[in-house]
Amino acid sequence: MGKKTTTFTFLSNMKFLMYSIAPEFCKAINLQLFSSDIYHFFNKLIKDTIQARETHGTVRPDMIHLLLEARKGKKVVDSPTEVIDTGFATVQESAIHTNSTKPIQEITDMDIAAQAMIFFFAGFDSVSVLMSFMGYELVLNPDIQKRLQEEIDDTLKQCNGKLTYEALLKMKYMDMVISETLRKWPAGIITDRVCSKSFTIEPANPGDDSVCLNPGDIILIPISAIQRDPEYFSNPDTFDPERFNDENKENIKPYTYMPFGLGPRNCIGSRFAILEAKTIFFSMLSKFNFAAIDKTQIPLKLSKKSFNLAGENGIWVGLEPRSK
Numbered sequence: 001m002g003k004k005t006t007t008f009t010f011l012s013n014m015k016f017l018m019y020s021i022a023p024e025f026c027k028a029i030n031l032q033l034f035s036s037d038i039y040h041f042f043n044k045l046i047k048d049t050i051q052a053r054e055t056h057g058t059v060r061p062d063m064i065h066l067l068l069e070a071r072k073g074k075k076v077v078d079s080p081t082e083v084i085d086t087g088f089a090t091v092q093e094s095a096i097h098t099n100s101t102k103p104i105q106e107i108t109d110m111d112i113a114a115q116a117m118i119f120f121f122a123g124f125d126s127v128s129v130l131m132s133f134m135g136y137e138l139v140l141n142p143d144i145q146k147r148l149q150e151e152i153d154d155t156l157k158q159c160n161g162k163l164t165y166e167a168l169l170k171m172k173y174m175d176m177v178i179s180e181t182l183r184k185w186p187a188g189i190i191t192d193r194v195c196s197k198s199f200t201i202e203p204a205n206p207g208d209d210s211v212c213l214n215p216g217d218i219i220l221i222p223i224s225a226i227q228r229d230p231e232y233f234s235n236p237d238t239f240d241p242e243r244f245n246d247e248n249k250e251n252i253k254p255y256t257y258m259p260f261g262l263g264p265r266n267c268i269g270s271r272f273a274i275l276e277a278k279t280i281f282f283s284m285l286s287k288f289n290f291a292a293i294d295k296t297q298i299p300l301k302l303s304k305k306s307f308n309l310a311g312e313n314g315i316w317v318g319l320e321p322r323s324k
């Protein structure tokens with residue numbers, strides 16, 4: 001089901017594009033992004049889960065539980081003091097709605113199913129893209145791979161062979177490599193916003209025109225192009241984790257690095273995504289080297305058919321056991 005939901009055909013690419021540029025029109029003609037069996041699968045899964053929990057009084061600390069609590073009028077807000085540094089690329093929840101006095105709107109089973117589906121859709125292929133491209137870059141950059149493995153071996157020694165959450169998050173080089181992968185290969189290549197207030201962007205250079213934005217206008221923000229702009233990141237096509245060392249990361253111009261978006265609608269899964277990728281790379285690199293195989297395409301050609309970042313023939317890397 002994951003593959004089916006995130007594999008895009010020409011038609012689904014067109015539907016996404018239509019929704020980006022004319023969302024109201026798409027809603028009016030009831031344009032469906034996914035096939036009905038996908039909607040049916042998620043609807044049934046969530047309805048059955050809610051029913052089973054309510055019948056047996058089961059409580060699990062997960063998103064469905066939070067939404068069921070919200071339905072009863074209980075709001076759960078994380079205390080920021082409980083959160084440790086989860087990585088340079090992670091985004092924080094916006095405080096804008098925390099103290100909102102707006103009444104909580106009724107949450108139906110369908111709303112919960114829709115949230116579950118968007119979590120699945122937004123979190124499935126995106127983390128796979130991050131890990132595929134990071135693996136590929138490690139193949140092309142053996143020095144970076146070796147340094148990361150040294151940090152992994154040191155961390156394992158300090159934890160007496162049993163990795164902890166805190167030790168994983170303290171790994172500076174791991175965080176630098178992940179941050180650089182998210183700069184060069186952001187899974188969300190573009191995001192959008194709807195203008196809510198009239199605004200004029202003044203000309204950047206003499207002779208340029210100003211741009212007037214009106215409420216309702218849709219603005220596309222090309223995350224990938226901004227993160228590859230040589231004005232903000234020198235030699236942008238070079239994979240260089242040093243951009244994110246303690247000294248250099250302070251000099252990154254605000255709003256030029258946004259792999260998880262920015263502001264009140266930023267990615268809700270950034271910490272989870274980074275933790276997932278760090279855990280998997282830690283485990284794999286402690287036992288294996290990533291190496292090129294016959295199918296590894298160098299240089300990589302990107303697929304023109306896919307909505308998401310993907311290699312033309314997929315991304316292939318080999319694993320060889322490490323000799324210690």
Ligand code: HEM
Nearest residue numbers: 122123126127130187188191260261262265266267269273
């Ligand atoms: C490397 C992995 C990921 C990347 C690069 C990524 C990137 C993004 C970006 C760029 C946005 C748009 C933010 C904005 O417009 O400001 C977004 C939104 C979102 N992401 Fe992620 N994401 C990732 C993983 C995940 C995961 C694991 C989940 C869920 C478990 C998730 C759930 C969401 C949701 C629900 C939204 C919509 C938020 C809203 O509209 O309020 N993402 N993500």
